[in-house]
Amino acid sequence: xxxxxxxxxxxxxxxxxxxxxxxxxxxxxxxxxxxxxxxxxxxxxxxxxxxxxxxxxxxxxxxxxxxxxxxxxxxxxxxxxxxxxxxxxxxxxxxxxxxxxxxxxxxxxxxxxxxxxxxxxxxxxxxxxxxxxxxxxxxxxxxxxxxxxxxxxxxxxxxxxxxxxxxxxxxxxxxxxxxxxxxxxxxxxxxxxxxxxxxxxxxxxxxxxxxxxxxxxxxxxxxxxxxxxxxxxxxxxxxxxxxxxxxxxxxxxxxxxxxxxxxxxxxxxxxxxxxxxxxxxxxxxxxxxxxxxxxxxxxxxxxxxxxxxxxxxxxxxxxxxxxxxxxxxxxxxxxxxxxxxxxxxxxxxxxxxxxxxxxxxxxxxxxxxxxxxxxxxxxxxxxxxxxxxxxxxxxxxxxxxxxxxxxxxxxxxxxxxxxxxxxxxxxxxxxxxxxxxxxxxxxxxxxx
Numbered sequence: 001x002x003x004x005x006x007x008x009x010x011x012x013x014x015x016x017x018x019x020x021x022x023x024x025x026x027x028x029x030x031x032x033x034x035x036x037x038x039x040x041x042x043x044x045x046x047x048x049x050x051x052x053x054x055x056x057x058x059x060x061x062x063x064x065x066x067x068x069x070x071x072x073x074x075x076x077x078x079x080x081x082x083x084x085x086x087x088x089x090x091x092x093x094x095x096x097x098x099x100x101x102x103x104x105x106x107x108x109x110x111x112x113x114x115x116x117x118x119x120x121x122x123x124x125x126x127x128x129x130x131x132x133x134x135x136x137x138x139x140x141x142x143x144x145x146x147x148x149x150x151x152x153x154x155x156x157x158x159x160x161x162x163x164x165x166x167x168x169x170x171x172x173x174x175x176x177x178x179x180x181x182x183x184x185x186x187x188x189x190x191x192x193x194x195x196x197x198x199x200x201x202x203x204x205x206x207x208x209x210x211x212x213x214x215x216x217x218x219x220x221x222x223x224x225x226x227x228x229x230x231x232x233x234x235x236x237x238x239x240x241x242x243x244x245x246x247x248x249x250x251x252x253x254x255x256x257x258x259x260x261x262x263x264x265x266x267x268x269x270x271x272x273x274x275x276x277x278x279x280x281x282x283x284x285x286x287x288x289x290x291x292x293x294x295x296x297x298x299x300x301x302x303x304x305x306x307x308x309x310x311x312x313x314x315x316x317x318x319x320x321x322x323x324x325x326x327x328x329x330x331x332x333x334x335x336x337x338x339x340x341x342x343x344x345x346x347x348x349x350x351x352x353x354x355x356x357x358x359x360x361x362x363x364x365x366x367x368x369x370x371x372x373x374x375x376x377x378x379x380x381x382x383x384x385x386x387x388x389x390x391x392x393x394x395x396x397x398x399x400x401x402x403x404x405x406x407x408x409x410x411x412x413x414x415x416x417x418x419x420x421x422x423x424x425x426x427x428x429x430x431x432x433x434x435x436x437x438x439x440x441x442x443x444x445x446x447x448x
Contacts, residue, residue: 084119096121141171
């Protein structure tokens with residue numbers, strides 16, 4: 001009597017990334033084998049839909065760069081802010097924040113720690129959090145260029161957290177609040193369907209490389225040869241049918257059946273093309289749901305839902321996505337930037353200049369000019385910026401400039417009229433007073 005053996009395979013299911021405090025280490029692992037950050041990078045590289053959305057959101061967060069509505073009233077502070085927050089740094093922070101769910105800044109102080117003099121981005125995947133102290137605070141972060149190669153014998157670089165030391169370099173770790181996550185924060189999307197899309201593309205690629213040959217079960221029913229003979233037979237089948245790129249696409253079985261004929265049974269999946277089409281479309285939809293995408297057209301993804309085909313629908317989707325998703329990321333970054341500026345006694349109303357077209361901007365509830373600038377990214381005219389209380393016309397602007405020059409001379413101990421009597425008037429003409437020149441000069445002095 002023949003006996004059949006039944007094996008039950010438990011397919012792995014998605015679980016949230018584990019955060020482990022291991023005995024014997026001062027830092028905390030993130031994910032299985034401490035590799036969750038690399039898992040996110042792999043899903044970014046492997047799934048075209050996931051990559052397109054993450055790149056698009058990152059660009060929307062950064063927009064056209066960081067600015068301040070009160071830049072002309074506080075030109076010196078604005079110049080310092082621009083010098084600290086360089087575009088390349090802020091752009092990378094926005095990318096890490098979306099892709100990884102968090103980002104980090106290297107904060108570099110002057111020798112006497114009187115001011116923060118420089119900011120640099122640090123790749124978030126290179127950091128691991130130190131275990132909390134008795135107050136529940138994270139005092140530092142550990143750095144490794146490649147955590148997959150970490151061994152206990154290695155000595156890691158410990159960098160204090162922002163505001164937790166008197167050293168010249170600290171780490172400001174930026175992450176949103178997530179219930180149950182003290183050390184790290186998972187991203188605002190999940191990766192199951194990104195992985196499905198990735199595996200579907202890998203399957204089709206292998207099909208093409210193997211010339212669409214189906215998987216085979218080959219039964220050799222003329223006895224079981226020696227291991228050396230089995231290896232020769234397998235190698236000849238590979239050379240004859242599959243080629244080196246498709247090795248391993250068949251199962252070779254040797255049987256003691258008296259029959260000398262080999263039977264070849266194709267292993268086909270019923271209606272495979274329909275199943276792969278469904279999985280492909282479903283994974284794309286679920287990836288967009290995970291990223292809270294209102295309309296796929298915002299990221300250059302065309303679908304048959306109809307949303308985005310109409311200009312009004314696209315405008316509504318753009319405004320909704322900007323308010324529901326983008327502004328949340330921007331606010332998180334700005335709040336962290338304000339902490340840095342406060343250390344340097346700088347107080348500015350920061351905002352990110354939007355990428356949205358002006359006609360897509362909802363200004364129905366905007367009542368003041370600064371909010372209008374923040375929503376549109378269009379700078380206010382300088383004559384409006386120079387007066388906090390009212391608009392200045394050209395005469396008032398000239399009066400303002402004259403007063404400023406006179407006050408500067410008086411501060412130097414000179415009277416304007418007495419000073420001018422010592423000189424002969426050769427030429428007189430109007431000079432445009434441009435605050436941008438003052439900003440450029442301040443930035444130049446800071447850089448020097």
